[in-house]
Amino acid sequence: MPGRLTVVGLGIRVPGQVTDETRRAIQSADDVVYLVADATSEAWLRRVRPRARSLADCYREGRPRELAYRQMVERILGPVREGRTVCAAFYGHPGVFVFPSHEAVRQARREGFEARMLPGISAEDCLFADLGIDPGRGGCQSFEATDFLVFRRRIDPRSSLILWQVGMVGRIDARRAGFPRNRPRLEILQRALVAWYPSDHEGVLYEASPFVVLEPSVRRIRLSDLARSAPDFATTLYVPPLPAAPDARVLRRLDIRSSEVQRATPCWEGDSGAASRIARSRGG
Numbered sequence: 001m002p003g004r005l006t007v008v009g010l011g012i013r014v015p016g017q018v019t020d021e022t023r024r025a026i027q028s029a030d031d032v033v034y035l036v037a038d039a040t041s042e043a044w045l046r047r048v049r050p051r052a053r054s055l056a057d058c059y060r061e062g063r064p065r066e067l068a069y070r071q072m073v074e075r076i077l078g079p080v081r082e083g084r085t086v087c088a089a090f091y092g093h094p095g096v097f098v099f100p101s102h103e104a105v106r107q108a109r110r111e112g113f114e115a116r117m118l119p120g121i122s123a124e125d126c127l128f129a130d131l132g133i134d135p136g137r138g139g140c141q142s143f144e145a146t147d148f149l150v151f152r153r154r155i156d157p158r159s160s161l162i163l164w165q166v167g168m169v170g171r172i173d174a175r176r177a178g179f180p181r182n183r184p185r186l187e188i189l190q191r192a193l194v195a196w197y198p199s200d201h202e203g204v205l206y207e208a209s210p211f212v213v214l215e216p217s218v219r220r221i222r223l224s225d226l227a228r229s230a231p232d233f234a235t236t237l238y239v240p241p242l243p244a245a246p247d248a249r250v251l252r253r254l255d256i257r258s259s260e261v262q263r264a265t266p267c268w269e270g271d272s273g274a275a276s277r278i279a280r281s282r283g284g
Contacts, residue, residue, distance in 0.1 A: 001083055002112075003082065004115070005076065005080050005108045006085075006088070006116055007090070007094045007117045007118070008087060008088070008118045009089075009091075009095075009118065010034075010041055010089055012092055013212060014044050014210070017121040021118055022120065023048070025118060026045070026048055027048065029086055031053075031079045032051070032089065033052065033053050033087075034052055034088070034090070035055040040211065055088075069099045072100040076100065076104040077104055088100075092120055094120060124162065124236075126209075127162070127238060130208070131204060138160065139156070140159060142161075142163075143164070145164060148163055148189075157241065158241050158244035159241050165234070166189065166235055166236070169185050169189050183230075186228075187227040189226065193226070197239065199222065200223075201242070203221055203238060203240070204218060205220075205231050206235065207232065207236065223239070
């Protein structure tokens with residue numbers, strides 16, 4: 001029987017955010033490998049599958065991250081090539097900032113094996129819930145902080161902005177040490193942001209909580225204070241949108257009054273219009 005690969009996400013708070021589909025994939029696999037960020041997640045996974053193997057030992061001091069990721073991919077695919085069913089479990093969403101998960105799925109499919117990825121609750125999902133943000137209202141832009149600077153990403157300040165790993169901005173070696181020395185890099189990010197926003201515009205330094213008993217970390221700062229805020233390596237910066245005004249010409253073409261736009265409730269029914277599909281299936 002040919003091998004199969006399922007890559008799953010455990011969510012941020014384990015096991016509360018582990019879906020039934022993910023749990024079944026973990027329980028039914030011949031082999032389970034994992035990469036998680038906290039001891040609680042690891043303990044739960046080892047209770048469910050005592051012989052599950054961690055991929056964390058692929059990281060070694062002074063070793064380039066790319067080599068570690070390539071070794072993870074080979075560890076994931078080795079049993080698949082032997083005809084076994086493998087489940088690779090990752091913290092959060094397995095498709096968000098996880099190179100080995102995407103590469104393992106791509107490579108497995110290239111080699112003719114069945115491979116799929118199951119979603120998990122990501123830090124962004126927690127951010128939307130904890131900060132009370134609807135990304136569908138006004139739009140949402142999301143960039144890794146160094147990518148945002150290096151590629152001079154153009155943004156619309158009238159939409160929400162999310163910048164990942166601001167504490168690591170300018171660091172491509174992913175080392176966690178030296179945050180106070182990262183202030184010059186944060187100053188570069190700060191200058192880039194105040195080119196789009198007023199310097200006193202408020203942002204939020206956010207970290208999702210992996211534990212039910214702990215609240216998420218939410219620090220509100222002015223963008224002009226970003227460089228001295230000393231964010232951690234996992235900190236996300238959320239920048240609320242500036243006020244937006246509708247285009248009068250477009251409103252006329254659509255036969256919509258400006259006052260209607262300002263007070264309108266968008267016709268959204270969840271992130272995929274599920275309510276409409278249910279109504280149609282019932283003949284409503």
